[in-house]
Amino acid sequence: MKDTNMMLFNSNATISNNLTFTMRNAKTIWGFESTGANTTTLNVKGTNNHIDAPDVFVLTTVNGTDEVDRVNRIAGIDAMVAKANVVNKKGFVVAFSEIENVKPGGIASIALTLDT
Amino acid sequence: MKTPYLYFGQKGFLATAGVANGVYLALTQADHGMEPINKANNVLRQSLRVLHKGGDQVDDVRGALYTNDFVTGALFNVDGDSDINQDDKFVGQVTELSAQAKSYTITGNDEKLRILTVSDTAGITATTNDIMYFEQLSHTAEILPINTVTSDICFPATSFIAAEPLAYTDGGGLYHDGTALDATRLIFKSVNKAGAAVDTVDLVHTGGKFKEVCEAMQVLCNADVFDVAIKVHHLTAQGQVLHNAFSSRGIDVKRCLITRA
Numbered sequence: 001m002k003d004t005n006m007m008l009f010n011s012n013a014t015i016s017n018n019l020t021f022t023m024r025n026a027k028t029i030w031g032f033e034s035t036g037a038n039t040t041t042l043n044v045k046g047t048n049n050h051i052d053a054p055d056v057f058v059l060t061t062v063n064g065t066d067e068v069d070r071v072n073r074i075a076g077i078d079a080m081v082a083k084a085n086v087v088n089k090k091g092f093v094v095a096f097s098e099i100e101n102v103k104p105g106g107i108a109s110i111a112l113t114l115d116t
Numbered sequence: 117m118k119t120p121y122l123y124f125g126q127k128g129f130l131a132t133a134g135v136a137n138g139v140y141l142a143l144t145q146a147d148h149g150m151e152p153i154n155k156a157n158n159v160l161r162q163s164l165r166v167l168h169k170g171g172d173q174v175d176d177v178r179g180a181l182y183t184n185d186f187v188t189g190a191l192f193n194v195d196g197d198s199d200i201n202q203d204d205k206f207v208g209q210v211t212e213l214s215a216q217a218k219s220y221t222i223t224g225n226d227e228k229l230r231i232l233t234v235s236d237t238a239g240i241t242a243t244t245n246d247i248m249y250f251e252q253l254s255h256t257a258e259i260l261p262i263n264t265v266t267s268d269i270c271f272p273a274t275s276f277i278a279a280e281p282l283a284y285t286d287g288g289g290l291y292h293d294g295t296a297l298d299a300t301r302l303i304f305k306s307v308n309k310a311g312a313a314v315d316t317v318d319l320v321h322t323g324g325k326f327k328e329v330c331e332a333m334q335v336l337c338n339a340d341v342f343d344v345a346i347k348v349h350h351l352t353a354q355g356q357v358l359h360n361a362f363s364s365r366g367i368d369v370k371r372c373l374i375t376r377a
Contacts, residue, residue: 003117027117031307031315032270032345033376034263043307051311066257067353073263077123077270078344084272085118085342 006092007083009057011110013098018047019112023092026084030054032077038063040073042080046115053115060109072106079105120339122276124317125268125350126150128164128252128259129371131287134171134242138220138231143250149373150252151260152229155222163256166214166229167292170205171245178203178211179219180237186212187293203234210292211240247287251370255351266374269315270345273337275305281326282318289323296323297370302333306377313377319349320371321362328365335361 005026012020028045035041038061043054059080061072083104086093094102096110128150130143145151155161167186183202184191187210193202205211213219213231216238220231229250232239242248252259261267284299291297302317321329336346336359348359349372358369 005117027274029272030305030310031272031275032121032123033265033307034268035265037263043310045310052309052313054308054310066262067255069263070255070352073268074123074345074347077121081121081270081345082343084121087118 003087003089005084005086005088007095008092008097009095009110009112010097010099011112015099019114022047022112029084032080034073037066037069038072040076048115050115055115056113058111058113059107060111061106062108075105076107077105079107117274118342120273120336120341121270121345122273122336123268123270123345123347123350124372124374125255126261126266126374127349127351127356127369127372128250129320130250131290131292132248132250133244134168134246134248135244136242138233138239138242140229140231140248140250142227143229144227145261145266146375147373148250149371150250151227152222153258153260154225155220155258157218157221160217161214161258163252163254163258164214165212165249165251165253166220166231167249167251168205168211168213168240168242169247169249169287169292170207170209170211171247172243173204173206174241174243175201175204177205177234177241179216179232179234179239181216182211182213182240186210205240205246208294213238213240247292249287249292252351254355255353266376268350269307269317269374269376271304271307271315275307275310276333276337277303277305277314279303279326279330279333284320291370297321298323298326300326300329309377315377316375318371318373318375319369320373322366322368325365325367328367329362332359332361332365332367
């Protein structure tokens with residue numbers, strides 16, 4: 001039985017290119033890691049299908065103390081994990097959307113960088 | 117396809133031979149899982165526990181501020197022998213140096229602990245038979261990294277490739293309380309080079325528990341937890357969080373070293 005989950009990411013109120021709107025297969029998630037006080041990366045297989053580098057979503061959470069930052073980063077990871085594990089055969093799951101104001105886990109914004 | 121996600125946060129630990137002048141090797145993220153920042157001699161740093169364990173008997177080498185054994189709680193000078201004084205170190209005695217702010221400094225951003233000698237009441241003069249234990253106890257900016265690459269990592273369980281035992285002989289393969297330690301490497305498809313390389317999580321843990329570590333990973337990789345990442349191991353400001361799949365099998369984790377491709 002197929003239960004592939006497709007995740008929609010919309011990073012900007014204006015959809016202008018593949019950085020502001022994209023849909024990804026949850027199976028292509030490679031993982032998460034902290035990269036700054038209020039930033040975590042969600043790494044996914046690139047749209048170029050390269051094996052040696054990902055497309056990277058930077059998830060920006062709210063700044064606070066070091067401990068608040070840690071908690072917020074993990075909350076952002078948890079939220080994306082939940083989205084990745086939604087099984088919705090009748091449509092994609094909105095992982096993050098500026099237009100629809102879907103911002104789970106306290107993630108304030110996302111930014112996508114494509115591998116080249 | 118649903119899959120659990122496994123979250124790991126780093127924890128630093130090193131057991132190393134005593135050095136007479138008190139200047140120890142630089143602690144690194146790559147080798148020890150921690151890089152402590154500078155510390156003045158008037159700062160009590162509770163995030164990094166520094167213990168000295170005697171490997172031989174030497175008189176007049178322990179500062180006067182240390183009176184009780186960290187493990188047993190016994191007074192250093194009470195055993196009915198008038199020749200034994202508080203400042204004499206004996207085999208197996210454990211001194212908690214980090215209980216005294218002045219006991220050590222780190223300067224010049226070199227991540228080297230400089231432990232005072234017995235010339236100071238908060239010092240100790242070690243010999244090469246002694247063992248020093250440097251152990252991170254909490255998540256704080258006093259010990260880096262806290263929010264950069266290798267400070268933590270989260271993999272889909274489908275990326276888990278293998279577990280394999282590692283040789284572990286630091287400190288004679290023993291924790292400061294005498295319990296045996298071993299090490300296990302957890303290998304995952306890399307979060308940034310998933311098709312081309314691996315990331316590893318090296319655990320220094322309770323001895324003789326390799327099979328139990330494998331069991332714990334088997335359980336976690338098949339867990340029905342899909343709405344959050346499973347927190348396998350990490351530190352908070354309050355201390356260590358270790359998943360019950362490990363702790364219930366008698367596994368304590370002393371070091372969690374994340375290495376990214």
